Amino acid sequence: MAHTVFIDGEAGTTGLQIRQRLEGRRDLDVVSIDPARRKDVDARSELLNGVDAVILCLPDEAAKEAVGMVTSNTVKVIDASTAFRTAPGWTYGFAEMDKAQRAAIAGSNRVSNPGCYPTGFIGLVRPLTAAGLLPRDFPVTVNAISGYSGGGKGLIAEFEAPATEGTNDAFRTYGLTLQHKHLGEMQVYGGFDHPPVFAPAVGRYAQGMIVEVPLQLWAVPGKPAPEDLRAALAAAYQGETFVEVASAEECAELQKARAGAGGYNASLDPEALNGGNRMRLFVFGNAERGQARLVAQLDNLGKGASGAAVQNLNIMLGLAEGEGL
Template sequence: MTAKIFIDGEHGTTGLQIRSRLAERRDVEMLSIPEAERRNAALREDMLNSADIAILCLPDEASKEAVAMVSGNNTVRIIDTSTAFRVAPDWAYGFAEMDRDQAEKIRSARCVANPGCYPTGAIGLIRPLRMAGLLPADYPVTVNAVSGYTGGGKQLIAQMEDENHPEHLTVNNYVYGLTLKHKHVPEMKIHGQLARAPLFSPSVGRFAQGMIVQVPLYLDEMAEGTSVESIHSTLTAHYAGQDIVTVVPLEETVGLARVDAEELVGQDRMKIFVFGNAGNGHVNLVALLDNLGKGASGAAVQNMNLMLSA
């Protein structure tokens, strides 16, 4: 049976990437609003209510509006890519590898909140250690990250690429979120099973796609006996048996000189590295992904596939 899929916001960066991933699929029928009609509220509501799965690629308030439009229609299932519902208790969090039963929760859910790109990396590093008891809930976690500029959507893309843009940016890298109140922090805290909010420092580089998320740790502030090896084995065991999130073997990280933020561009996977120095008790956990792949559009398609397999 062919499933009807409507991408609300298909002309934005995330929506376009989802559309391209589904272009050759024969098991889905794409419902679409012409760009000239994208502000036609009646047509939008009709499309939302005609879909088997509606994928929302919208700002938070517009996503809430779309959900309200289908609130009385239990046949429509929703994947929302905004931050609006990521910590809502009645929504499934769309990170299938986060926990052993998370894929099943997504498969059976009516409403799924797609994770943020930065939180995918951070939670992917933190949660397995919390579940294993290696990382205390009150550990003062810091998350440092750099993303390709497509994470900022069409406006930032234009600022970076269009020299005639009135707010054209020429910088190669910049740090933002300087108020330390980034919208991704709540989902990092809740889904990372942390008792205190992590200190999150995001930045943007002059490259279109790609992302590195780092979580540095002190071994002596973790559970007694925690080592570089036990951290690596915990992460490896957590992600065993699937190929979307992979942990790089410890022996391969020893001689590694650098990690390239663009290595996984165009892919919907995530790689995890464990770098450690037993001599000073320092560990640096690194997640590598495409901010528009596993960090956004690729994750939405993965969640859609799970929901269609129910």
């Protein structure tokens, strides 16, 4: 018998992609609310409590309201907002984060889907703090660029409108208040005592992202070599399907200047993994200078949103983890 799933907010960017990933599956039955009853509290409550699993693709306050309407003890809830990412009683939905996380997700009825930027950041640094290669109190910076789809319908409309009506920006930095909503989960699940300095940006392309953590290794206690970092990441994600660590040879090859390309690295295209649920991690280092650049490449709407939600749904329902991915 197929499991029933309700996507609350299925018309949004993440909701649409989740529904697309679930279409055609025989093990799931995706149910929708009658558009005429979308604002009917009783109708919505009935769906929220009458299915096996709910995926919330709503703004934070609306997500909190929806969770408050779930009175059933058996309904499994996945929330894609930032409302519950560090909240007590909620399990963080990054299955590869450590060896116990997948089992924690499987045993939970409340899972918070990670943010796209934190997925890249945590994927890069948590194995290093867990192994003691990076101290919990070490000051870290994360630089990142995402496609404009991560900003939701408003930003999508602005970037896709004619130039006379929208924007001509090729690149837009934001988060200049240093109070970005992702900082809490970055600190907690990255394993740090303090939030990182986070420098996010949006580029003139729809989907895909690069997340980078530069490190002054000479300032790190123990002065680890770049290869020590790469080896720790490789050990942490050994055997994983959706998180891959580039080999030392591939990283070295990418570091070489490409003839006729001015040394630019086309293989680190932020759009390279679009449409999937994969994340690739790279360590570029200069041992002589004692410096390294950790880089994550992923789809902000895939492993950074809808793909992760489907992966968590599969785990929570006891289905094959890679179904639909």
